Amino acid sequence: MEVDDFIIVSSEEDLTDLDYRNMADNILTDIDMLIEELRETLWPLNRFIHKNPELAFKEYKAHDSLTEFMRKQEGWKVTSSAYGMETAWVATYDSGQAGPVVSFNAEMDALPNLGHACGHNLIAIASVAASLATARVMKRRNLTGKVIVFGTPGEEGTGGGKIRLLEAGAFEGVDISLISHPGIFNNSPFVRTTAFVRLEVEYHGRAAHAANSPWLGINALDALVICYNAISALRQQTMPSDVIGMNITNGGAAPNIIHAFAAGAIVIRAASTHRLQELQEKVLSCVQAGAVATGAEEKVKVIKGYADHVPNRVLARSYTKYWKLMPGVPDPPIPPEGQVTWVKASTDQGNISYALPSVNASFAIPPGPNRGPPHSPEFEKISGTKDAFERSLRVAKALAGTAVDVISEPRLLDEVKRQWKRDMNDIS
Secondary structure, rough: OOOOOOOOOOOOOHHHHHHHHHHHHHOOOOOOHHHHHHHHHHHHHHHHHHHHHOOOOOHHHHHHHHHHHOOOOOOOOEEHHHHHOOOOEEEEEEOOOOOEEEEEEOOOOOHHHOOOOOHHHHHHHHHHHHHHHHHHHHHHOOOOOEEEEEEOOOOOOOOOOOHHHHHHOOOOOEEEEEEEEOOOOOOOOEEEEEEEEEEEEEEEEEEEEEOOOOOHOOHHHHHHHHHHHHHHHHHOOOOOEEEEEEEEOOOOOHHHHHHOEEEEEEEEOOOOOHHHHHHHHHHHHHHHHHHHHHHOEEEEEEEOOOOOOOOOOHHHHHHHHHHHOOOOOOOOOOOOOOOOOOOOOOOHHHHHHHOOOEEEEEEEOOOOOOOOOOOOHHHHHHHHHHHHHHHHHHHHHHHHHHHHHHHOOOHHHHHHHHHHHHHHHHHH
């Protein structure tokens, strides 16, 4: 504008909220149009994955259908069976010039006996749609950088396909990681999850006849029961966010002997990886107590689980902006900025969040009549509905907007990384 014959040019610092809203509106208009163009081809893909549930690291049909779909998209390079995993895959769009590298994770696996009761078909569709829209906006606006989609197998259980990808170097040079997860309770990009670990415990004693010569035996089952009771007592002094579960996997051979062998499994969850380590030490003391009390020998196999997810508030702010700009904002509302949404579940996206800035956006799909949550038969049914698919596309648009913000606003990525470093320092 002109003031007294001078022309004043607004710098980036002088941009108002209205300016940013107009910029976001323009970006969202492009994204919305591009994803709507994909709607008719994404719906059959979503249905195919939902109707063909596959267990962790055996997602062959999902792998093949998703990679075939991505190969049909202009400008994408697709690698099947990536990083030594049969069902992992990578699709990359490269502008040809240096710039930010944004990534999306596409989960694919289902639950034993429950199919897609965790809605991973929706996660895959949201990430694929968001990545394609991001790449097309980049091309349309001559933006530089890369978009990468990782097909990440084996999230259910303790396999951790993302962890294997991370250890194999797949995320080297990647600036941010974006993913989503369906449920019925939350719409939030600022999600924290729990860290967990699994302990498999064995006690080895000495067999003896329980009537003739019990004094000659060492009772491994007694050791396991003492451990179980010690953990039950420990729960009285744990934090509200701590969860310890245990079951007996081998309770001895017969009722009339002193048991030479007994075994159990323990799963520990905590709000942070640091707290998980503290809790694990306390649980291991309970395991040792059983051995000390009975004379049995204990053996513990530690199966690494997943780290807690640490969300990036700068990325979450961008996601929220696009979520609210779209018409028909669904309930429940996204919480106020900075208010954490706690989900007492675990994901290997948590490990990613310790390596680079991450968003794991929770989104609510229309529930069934009994409001069955994830990991229920009812949720399996609703995760395959058109309404759930429509909600995943809304998520895809917000994820794509977040990615485009990072690519198009030079100093935003610096802010994202500074926030991530502050979060990591606070944790340590």
